[in-house]
Amino acid sequence: MTTARRPEKPSAVPQNLIPSSSPAFGTPVHPINPRRTAPIRAPPSLKPPVRATVLPIELPPATLRPLAFRTFTKKHNLTLTSSALSALASFIGKHCGAGWREEGLAEKVLEEVAKSWKKDNGQVIVEGDGEALKRILKALEGSMSGGRVVNASNLGRQGSFNFGPDANNNGAPSLESRPSLDHNTSFGISSLEVEDKDEEEELLKDPREWMKVIGAFEQPKLVYNVSKEHFDRSTTKPSLFPDPSHKTDLFRQRYHVVHQRILRNETFQAPTFSAARSATLSRTGSIAISGANTITPIANLLGRSGSTHLLLGMITISPTGTLALSDLTGTISLDLQHARPIPEDGTFFAPGMIVLVDGSYEENAGDPTAGSSSTLGGTGGIGGTIGGKFIGFSVGHPPCERRTATLGGADEVEKNGLGGPAFGWTDFLGVGSERATGPRMNRIASKxxxxEKAHNILIASDLHLDVPSTLTALRTLLRTYSHTAEEATPVYPLAIVLMGNFSSKATLASVPGAGSIEYKEHFDALASVLSEFPQLLAHTSLVLVPGDNDAWPSAFSAGAATPLPRKQIPELFTSRIRRAIREANSEVWGAGKKSGKEGEVVWTSNPSRLTWFGVKGEMTILRDDVLGRLHRTSIRFNKPEADVDVDVEPEPMDVDQPTQLEPTPNPQAQSQDQIDSDTLTARALTRTLLSQSHLSPFPLSVRPLHWDFAHTLNLYPLPSSVVIADSEAPAFVVKYCGCTVMNPGPIDGSEGRRGREGRARWVEFDIRSNIGVVRTEG
Known part of the structure; x- marks a missing residue:
């Protein structure tokens, strides 16, 4: 039986038909059967690379930690966070597989990630939550094959410059084909770039190249982690309109910083002998160790009437108008009728300050425990005000901690009894940590x-541009440091810090003669004075810090205390000064060869930071009338009896006298009666602020702060120097715990009709010796 054959279907015509030629040549229209055509083979050099398959594994972060520590910390001076370590472990386990250890694949990946991080980011702490590490890993993912990094073109713009094509890598060089790459370079053209640190140091021979001004709104925010006992970078971006809970966090962070600082002090350290290890929980609810002070939480006072305790808390005002002490566990009424301050007449105590109070607890059975929440937090029960009162015997500030004890350094002196610095790897200002960059910066600074040469920073405040005598005093200051072009080796100051208020009256506050037009004319007059000294402007940096009378906050505050920090003066009023700097640079550097950095002007915030050589030196600058606020809000203690001796001596203070005509006497050999009142005031102001580790230790009702930016007023770690431009305080220079505290006073030293016209007063600070001097000329 036969079946009819179905007609064959015509073969499918390919979509990409070969077009026919003109009819004159008779080229057939029929398609060419692709089965009869020999396949077109690509040259070997154009073959796409064959990607080897990798079986992913789950790599625990703890297993990768030793290798990551050697690569990031030991080799590149970087610090890995736990989130970054988890991200790297997941990436290496997915793309390198089981050969991550035996074949050395993970080490090469970590090496390239570390190089890319230092080149793109520059931060010491490698974070895994941000976009920087994700971007680096995404670029590295496209450059890997078989667990190896074979193409660096995706890692940066240098990848487009490739030399020596590799047959196995589509014309791009690979790590295997370039084994002689230096460990400090990356891929491609980066091997030709100047990345040697010694060569970079030779190019930057001017100390001004190593100086940096950090505004308050540019300063990174670090949050103290109580469980890890370390500072973490805040995950939320600071805002001028934060969540209400951030108001409580402001005081919590202040308490945590002071508390951890106290616990590391040698006075609160447990003895190392064996008898101290048998400490037991006493009836006071705290660890009783012989020879060591112990802080008792306020909540543990309940039921322990008549016992003596040492409390650490913030002085507050209760709703009834009496003093109270608050910590993270509760609040208690404070009775300071018989208390004595330590030292006597040597410091200030005011609400808002965190203090140590030694005294006895008395429980009042008729006063039920209140349930209101405390200032520092806590809700209900323990978090409220407990009954009774705490009778204070003595009140003192927390002990101050030196900068070397917090960060370390080449000249570190172990005084904290912990065998090393507390936060040597922490980068508080974004300029590097002491352990990572400190040795290199010390070496550069020593060169x-x-x-043989002075390295000074000049500081002047209360530059009232609407007062003619102030401009005359400014001329006197600038004339003192100006040099002619014919001088062989002129010495110019590194920076000149001019601080407000730049107007004696509140600007833009409907005050006659203080409108926007007049305010602009005042800065034009300042530009005219600066233009008279082109050589000085071309060799120094001008830093201008505003005050409460300056725009724009003065428009609604009318000269009252504005919330800190506050932004710089708007560019609308500063164009003429910027033009004067440009003209001075063009006049001095236009025809000649540059021997250093050009002059510049920096309009910064209040407060702000000035750093030099990374973490080696730091100056905190604040324009605020702190002394007057302390006088108005401080607590008055009863005078002690004459036969009572002071049993606690404060840390000695070094005082630099304003006058240099006579040798400075030994401050330790002087009694309280021999020291003048201005020096005593300067010492009390200095000891109060540095012990509190804060520039504004007041309640928000006394000194408003932006909640999310309150960290910019911290004095922890202790800076190298602090400038408090206080018009109500005398001009002084005091050194306490290695920190130089300065107040230049008003620049106009004529003091109205009593003095001479053109007399100027300012502070001259040497960054090499960390010594300041109050100078007067004219």
Missing amino acids: LLTA
């Missing part, structure tokens, strides 16, 4: 900061 550039020589003893």
Whole structure:
């Protein structure tokens, strides 16, 4: 039986038909059967690379930690967070597989990630939550094959410059084909770039190249982690309109910083002998160790009437108008009728300050425990005000901690009894940590900061531009440091810090003669004075810090205390000064060869930071009338009896006298009666602020703060120097715990009709010796 054959279907015509030629040549229209055509083979050099398959594994972060520590910390001076370590472990386990250890694949991946991080980001702490690490890993993912990094073109713009094509890598060089790459370079053209640190140091021979001004709104925010006992970078971006809970966090962070600082003090350390290890929980609810002070939480006072305790808390005002002490566990009424301050007449105590109070607890059975929440937090029960009162015997500030004890350094002196610095790897200002960059910066500073040459920063405040005598005093200051072009080796100051208020009256506050037009004219007059000294402007940096009378906050505050920090003066009023700087640079550097950095002007916030050589030196600058606020809000203690001796001596203070005509006497050999009142005031102001580790230790009702930016007023770690431009305080320079505290006073030293016209007063600070001097000329 036969079946009819179905007609064959015509073969499918390919979509990409070969077009026919003109009819004259008779080229057939029929398609060419692709089965009869020999396949077109690509040259070997154009073959796409064959990607080897990798079986992913689950790599625990703890297993990768030793290798990551050697690569990031030991080799590149970087610190890995737990989130970054988890991200790297997941990436290496997915793309390197089981050969991550035996074949050395993970080490090469970590090496390239570390190089890319330092080149793109520059931060010491490698974070895994941000976009920077994700971007680096995404670029590295496209450059890997078989667990190896074979193409660096995706890692940066240098990848487009490739030399020596590799047959196995589509014309791009691979790590295997370039084994002689230096460990400090990356891929591609980066091997030709100047990345040697020694060569970079040779190019930057001017100390001004190593100086940086950090505004309050540019300063990174670090949050103290109580469980890890370390500072973490805040995950939320600071805002001028934060959540209400951030108001409580402001005081919590202040308490945590002071508390951890106290616990590391040698006075609160447990003895190392064996008898101290048998400490037991006493009836006071705290660890009783012989020879060591112990802080008792306020909540543990309940039921322990008549016992003596040492409390750490913030002085507050209760709703009834009496003093109270608050910590993270509760609040208790404070009775300071018989208390004595330590030291006597040497410091200030005011609400808002965190203090140590030694005294006895008395429980009042008729006063039920209140349930209101405390200032520092806590809700209900323990978190409220407990009954009774705490009778204080003595009140003192927390002990101050030196900068070397917090960060370390080449000249570190172990005084904290812990065998090393507390936060040597922490980058508080974004300029590097002491352990990572400190040795290199010390080496550079020793080369550039020589003893044969002065390296000064000039500081002047209360530059009232609407007062003619102030401009005359400014001319006197600038004339003192101006040099002619014919001088062989002129010495110019590194920076000149001019601080407000730049107007004696509140600007833009409907005050006659203080409108926007007049305010602009005042800065034009300042530009005219600066233009008279082009050589000085071309060799220094001008830093201008506003005050409460300056725009724009003065428009609604009318000269009252504005919330800190506050932004710089708007560019609308500063164009003429910027033009004067440009003209001075063009006049001085236009025809000649540059021997250093050009002059510049920096309009910064209040407060702000001035750093030099990374973490080696730091100056905190604040324009605020702190002394008057302390006088108005401080607590008055009863005078002690004459036969009572002071049993606690404060840390000695070094005082630099304003006058240099006579040798400075030994401050330790002087009694309280021999020291003048201005020096005593300067010492009390200095000890109060540095012990509190804060520039504004007041309640928000006394000194408003932006909640999310209150960290910019911290004095922890202790800076190298602090400038408090206080018009109500005398001009002084005091050194306490290695920190130089300065107040230049008003620049106009004529003091109205009593003085001479053109007399100027300012502070001259040497960054090499960390010594300041109050100078007067004219």
